[in-house]
Amino acid sequence: MSNNHGRVINFGAGPSALPEPVLEEAAKGLFNFQNTGIGIAEISHRSKEFTSFIANLESLIRKQLDVPPTHEILFTQGGGSNQFSAVVLNMLARWRLLHPEAPAEEAVMDYVVTGSWSKKAMEEAKRLGGGRVNAVADSRQFSQTGKAFDNIPSHDAYKFSRDPALIYYCENETVDGVEFSHEESSPAAFPFQLLGQSTEKQLLPLVADYSSSFMCRPIPRLADHAIVYAGAQKNIGPAGLTVIIARKDCLVDVDAAARLGAAPVPIMLSWKTLSDSKSLYNTPSVLSIYMTGLVLERIDSLGGLKYFEDLNRRKASKVYAAVKEGQDRGVFQKKVKDGSESWMNVVFEVFGEGAEKRFLDGAEKKGMKGLKGHRSVGGIRVSLYNAITEEQVDTLVTYMNDFVAEETKPKAEQ
Ligand SMILES: Cc1ncc(COP(=O)(O)O)c(C=O)c1O
Structure with a gap:
């Protein structure tokens, strides 16, 4: 056992270990955030100190992941699970605005299923309805038992739809221990080459759940993604904060889409709401944002x-x-x-x-x-x-x- 506050080595899957220097710094911030005389859990989220802190967090994420100017960085709550729903609602609204006349069943949502979390995300898409769900590939079919999520399927197994409303994958399956390889030549790499190139007229609606691998290494082909999201509670902070990297064409007017027949979107699930309010539409998870900021500063100082x-x-x-x-x-x-x-x-x-x-x-x-x-x-x-x-x-x-x-x-x- 380490002699530091009686702490053990925590190999938990999330919430999970945080760097001790960050915990020490955060403890000080709990009493007095940046010499304001007010603790971080007590200070207004609209104070100039906090708004500049959150702006700095955004720029640290942008720098570390090399997020292009085509994408915004949004902060919200509700974890990965909330994004399972938000992805469906926002991407269907986007599709509706792009195809105002098309029948709803033409909206196809492509899910790559490689583990428990992508399966859960796909189930939410089915539950919410509003389009057809296509399992592009289900890795269980390629396991020895036919039941285990123990592999990334080979590229010939993927059956992508033409012009889908969204294409979804989970980069790292936390429960099953399965992850896409970042070696471009690996058969277990994500098959970006099968999706074609984004063009100005047709931007790829590619969505990735990076909840358990965010900030552990660079994100391949980040610019080709419509959305990358992650809960903070594995690599970068305490539970309570969700980071969304959203390409600007996905920040759609969900009310205009609803007028054309798309499902209405709860105001807090709309990515545009988050963007318009600079992620401060309502009271955010101030403490979690603070600690995540400290972790990002540490990542930066250690060499990124x-x-x-x-x-x-x-x-x-x-x-x-x-x-x-x-x-x-x-x-x-x-x-x-x-x-x-x-x-x-x-x-x-x-x-x-x-x-x-x-x-x-x-x-x-x-x-x-x-x-x-x-x-x-x-x-x-x-x-x-x-x-x-x-x-x-x-x-x-x-x-x-x-x-x-x-x-x-x-x-x-x-
Ligand atoms: C890959 C992945 N996606 C989604 C989730 C759900 O996240 P949350 O608990 O933040 O809703 C988890 C949780 O562990 C996860 O590991």
Whole structure:
């Protein structure tokens, strides 16, 4: 256990670890934000100090991700789940404005389903109606059991629609540990080449959920996306803040679309509302924004996303190497197919009667928590978000190696 405030190593999937220097700074801000004499959770969101803080947060995100001027950065609440609905409503409104005369069933929403979260997003699209939902590819079809989300499908499996209202994917599936590769030549990369190029007349309605991989490395082809969104609570801050990177043509007048037959959109779900009000239509999650700003400043001072990309690559490869070592000795089993593994959430099984519990209990004794897999899939999940240090990963890897040695000792020695 670290001697810093009795803290353990938290490998939880979200909310998850935050950098300790940020927690210390935030504790000061809780009492007195930027020498205003008012704590951050108490200050007006319209004060000049807070509005300049949020403007700085926006510019830090823009700088780190190289967000082009075609896109705005919006802040809201409600997490990824709220965006499941907002994506459908705003993108259908946009489609309606582009096709004022077309029958509603011509609005097709393309969903790439590679795990529990994209499946959930697609279910919300079906629930809200207003168009047809097309599962472009469902990775379960390509798993050995026909049921597991354990792979990124190969490119020939994708059946995109012509001129859809939206094309949706989840970059990193937090529960299942499946992620699109960022190597352009990899068969597990997102098949951007199948979508064609955005033209001035026809901009790609591409939407990506980056909730659990935001700011862990650069976003490939960001400029080709209509929307990228993420809840803060994995890599950049506490729960309560959602970041949306929205191409300007998606900030549509939802009321004008409703007059043409689109579904009315709750005012707070309209991206245009957020844009028009500079993300201050209502009281935002001030504390979460503050802490996210501190995390972004830290990312910047450490060398930006390049630093985190290198660090996160090393962290993930160390853990996967330990899983492989355990797998070769019959103790662990990686759940995800080669090439589709997540950098952020490493999932594996522990073989043997009571072995999973022994693994978790032993980890806890060594001050490591949050390793239990999601309740829907079981097993072990190691979340390696930005705040997890390489030393902490080394501690885990040593423990994994020791566990494997112990489990494979001849019975007489145990
Ligand atoms: C990839 C992904 N998308 C969406 C969500 C839902 O986010 P929220 O809990 O912020 O609504 C999560 C939550 O863990 C997630 O990991």
